[in-house]
Amino acid sequence: MHLILTGATGTCGSAVLKHWLADPAITRVTVLSRRPVPLAEGQAKVNVLIHNDFNQYPQGVLDQLKGAEGCVWALGISSTQVKKDEYIKLTYDYTVAAANAFTGLSSPFKFVYVSGEGADPTEQKSAIFAKTKGQTENELYAIASRTPSFRAFIVRPGLIDPEGEHLKPTPRTALEITSQLIAPVLRHFSKGWIIGTNPLARALTTLVKGNGDPLPEGEGVEREGMTLRNTALRKLAGI
Numbered sequence: 040m041h042l043i044l045t046g047a048t049g050t051c052g053s054a055v056l057k058h059w060l061a062d063p064a065i066t067r068v069t070v071l072s073r074r075p076v077p078l079a080e081g082q083a084k085v086n087v088l089i090h091n092d093f094n095q096y097p098q099g100v101l102d103q104l105k106g107a108e109g110c111v112w113a114l115g116i117s118s119t120q121v122k123k124d125e126y127i128k129l130t131y132d133y134t135v136a137a138a139n140a141f142t143g144l145s146s147p148f149k150f151v152y153v154s155g156e157g158a159d160p161t162e163q164k165s166a167i168f169a170k171t172k173g174q175t176e177n178e179l180y181a182i183a184s185r186t187p188s189f190r191a192f193i194v195r196p197g198l199i200d201p202e203g204e205h206l207k208p209t210p211r212t213a214l215e216i217t218s219q220l221i222a223p224v225l226r227h228f229s230k231g232w233i234i235g236t237n238p239l240a241r242a243l244t245t246l247v248k249g250n251g252d253p254l255p256e257g258e259g260v261e262r263e264g265m266t267l268r269n270t271a272l273r274k275l276a277g278i
Contacts, residue, residue, distance in 0.1 A: 040066055040108055040248065041106055041108060042109050042111070043071065043107050044068060045070070045072070045093075045113055045114035045137075046112070046113030047079065048072065048074065051153055051196075051243075052113035053078055055240045055243055056079065056085075057078065059244065060084075062244065064248065066084055068082075072088070086103070088100065094136045095136070096136070096137070101143075101144070105145075108149065108247075108248075109148060109150065109247035110137070111153070111243050112134055114129070115129065130171045134179070138150055138178075142182065142188065147188050147190050147250070148190065149192065150190065151192045152194065154194060155172060156196065157169050158176060161173065191265060192247075194246070195272075196272055197232040200234065200236065202236055231270050231273070232269060235278075238272075239272060241275075
């Protein structure tokens with residue numbers, strides 16, 4: 040199985056990559072990245088494709104992705120770290136450009152988008168995170184509605200707990216440091232709002248390796264079985 044990953048130098052993406060390296064069913068991984076990925080060094084089944092413009096996918100790039108069965112799109116940044124226009128480009132423009140480009144790679148093609156709790160698909164909230172994530176989710180569903188072979192799963196993790204593991208090579212942000220400090224409290228008192236990097240990676244992998252069919256409606260499963268909130272992600276991961 041050939042899968043695509045973005046955000047491999049971040050907290051979520053690096054955990055997913057580590058999980059895929061240990062999964063014998065995943066025989067080929069293409070990482071799209073602007074810079075080298077230390078975790079992928081020396082790994083025969085991983086190809087790090089240095090890609091500088093995530094708005095463009097020329098034929099040469101698509102040829103290297105052809106046959107991939109799915110993608111975990113973990114590329115992202117906190118809205119507090121960049122200006123509004125840059126956040127919209129990184130969050131909405133890049134994701135939508137990739138989704139449109141990947142529709143012809145295989146059938147079905149599973150696109151697992153890492154959104155977040157608080158995303159607003161009504162697009163009414165003024166907070167840039169909520170509105171932009173909601174717009175991105177809506178556009179992915181629009182692409183899926185007009186391209187039956189494209190299956191868009193939206194996952195909305197709550198607080199991501201690194202569980203003591205810091206696989207990302209880049210310095211941690213203030214948000215990540217804060218998350219690390221409050222995670223022990225939430226583990227004991229508000230488990231439904233937190234998910235560790237390892238169970239999150241398991242849940243994302245289950246989705247991208249699956250057949251692309253909607254999940255049964257239930258707690259934390261929305262939009263006809265294609266959006267999973269934190270409670271559903273925890274259940275899918277077996278915790």
